[in-house]
Structure formats: C-alpha cells, structure tokens
Amino acid sequence: MAVRVFNERGYDGTSMEHLSQAAGISKSSIYHHVSSKEELLRWAVSRAIDGLFAVLDEEGAVTGRPLERAQYVTRRTVEVLVAELPYVTLLLRVRGNTDTERWALERRREFDHRVAGLFSAAVQEGELRGDVEVRMATRLLFGMINSVVEWYRPDGVRQGDGGSPYEEGPLGSGAEIADAVVRIAFSGLRAANPGPAGD
Template identity: 50%
Template sequence: MRRGRASETGVGRGRPGYAREDVLLAAVDAFNAAGYEATSMGALAVRLGVTKSALYHHVSSKEELLREALDRALSALGGVIDDVRSLEGSDMERLRLLVRGTTLALCAEAPYVTLLLRLRGNSEVERSAMDRRREYTRIVAGLVAGAQADGDLRADVDPATVGRLLFGMVNSLVEWYRPDGELSAEELAALTGKMAFGGLVPRS
C-alpha cells in the first residue's frame, strides 16, 4: 500500500500516516473481505496501524467511507453511460461502446465496483447506490430496445433481461479479473464485446 506524507494524509498528524486514497482503499478492501456491517472503525484503525482517535480526526464514520467508495464506482460507470448517450450514432453503436467502456471502468475501479455489487441495501447510502445501479440498467435496456427497433438486434428477447445479462457479464469480472493477468483491460474489453454481440458459434 502506498504511503503518503503526513501533511497529505489525513491520518496520523505529526507522524507518518496514510493518504486519503490509502485510507479509502483499505476500507474498501476490508468491506469486501469481511462485509460492511462487520467492519468497525476500530478494525480499520488496526488495519492501517493508527489509533482509532487519529482515524476519527479525519473520517467521521465508516459510512462516510462507504459513501465515498460507492460514489467512485458509480461515477466511473455513470461517466461511461453519460458519454455514450451524448454520442451521435445508432443505439447499437452506443451499446457496443457502453459494453466496452463499462468493462474498462470496472477494470480500473475493480475494488470499488466489487463493493457496489455486494451491497445488501441495509442503509440509506446502500439503497441510494442500488437505485442508481438500477437506473443504469434501465438505460441499457432502452438502448437494447432502440437497437431492436432498428433491426440491429433480434427482437424476440426482452430488453430489460438483455440489459441485466450484459451488465451481469461485465460485472462478473470482479470475481476473477486481475490487473497482472494474461489479458490487459483493453484486450478484455474487446473480448467482452465479441462475446456479447458475436457469441461463440462461428458464422456459416
């Protein structure tokens, strides 16, 4: 984990500490490993090697860290959707770009997206994030419906189901993708698009 200068940290004034980015990532790793409810501020302080009072001096609660982490994940995914919707072109072209872009966003922000996908809706922060996720899925379903109307996608499948399946395929990457793995993020994004729109059966 990258160390920050004490003046940048946020944790441990007057002695070496962690930058805010490090604190957030440590919290996300803990939330993903043990669950948000099971992770206390005391456990986070131990994980960072600081006192709990030092942690509270700069972070008001673990909910603050959860909100910041979820905003990071949702902003990455939402930014892709905003960019795609603003582009000229067909809904099919937008859909292809969206699958590629969300794959890249997930690879770049994997710990944060993992946290987003594991929410249980036990707090207002979680429920709000889950509502935003559902809105993203509805937008994808709208693009699918548009591509169907244009004759670019088969029309005998429900757009909402297709939207969930597309996001489900991309989201599954959090379970196995590793930055140092065999495929780069760009290669993985290209393969995801091929799988989504070309399938595995060779065309005759």
C-alpha cells in the same frame, strides 16, 4: 485501503476498529479522518457510480446508431470496471441495509435502466435481436460484465476473501476483457464460418 477491508470482510462485517488497524492508527484518531464507515462507503461507491455514469455522456455513447452506442457503452463499462476494480466490486456487493447502500442500489438500477433504454432503441431499429426480452438481455449482459470482479486480479494475486473458485489471474488486460465481452455479447461464441459439418 478502507475499500480493501470492506471487500475482504464485507461492509457489514467491518468495524471502525478494523479500519483503524488497517490504516495503522489508533481507534480514537481515526475519527479525526472519517466520521463513520458509512461516509467511507459513500465516497467509495460514488467513485464507481460516477465512473459508470460518465460513460453514458461520452461521445461514443451519444452519437451514432443505437447498436454502435450499445457496443460502445458495453466496452467502456468493462473498462471502467477493470480500472476501478475495488470500487466497483464494493458497489456490486452493497446489500441495502443503510441509506447509503439503498442510494447506491438505486443508482445502479438507474444505470441499468439507461443502458436497457439504449438496447431497446437498437432492437426497435432492428439492429439487435427482438426474440430475447430486453430486460432479460441486459441483466444477462450485466451478469457477464459484473462477473469480471469475481476473477480478474490485476496483479495476478487472489484477494484475501478466498471466495473465488478461480486460482489464477490475471487473464487479459481491461481492453482484452472488454473485447471478449463485446464479441461474445453481440456476435456470440459461434464461429462466423462453422466447420465442414456445421449447420
């Protein structure tokens, strides 16, 4: 619930009073439950971060050829994003104004670096193309993945932030979105057998 308020108002724009109102309790009694909004933020982004890092230890991420592992991690990252949507949304919007926010940004960087390492290994094996710089490739891939928080609405209802140019939702399940991301990112949008006049 606090996470929804953070996502709607922005973390900076949320006060303990907003949180107590949303919880339906008095401003004084909310301090019996949490000592600060930063504590809540840490709990919420930890959930997202733990979910993402757990992927890197899964069987499919540590065994097999680098290409297979890269595809596995891509698919599972999308699935975690969808399964933990409000928490990952909050993580992706963190700005870096407090210690907790800077810690969260640091953990995101670490996750991105580990995934980039996997992609580098696949490039070295000749399984992934070498003509796109790996850091740029992983940034663009995460751009695609992370954009899902902007338009995916599990209940088909837009959230209160009003900031999306997309009116309708949902558009596929987590597994369907993960399929689409893996197909586009690894094989591209081009048809395998282009039409008669294709080049």
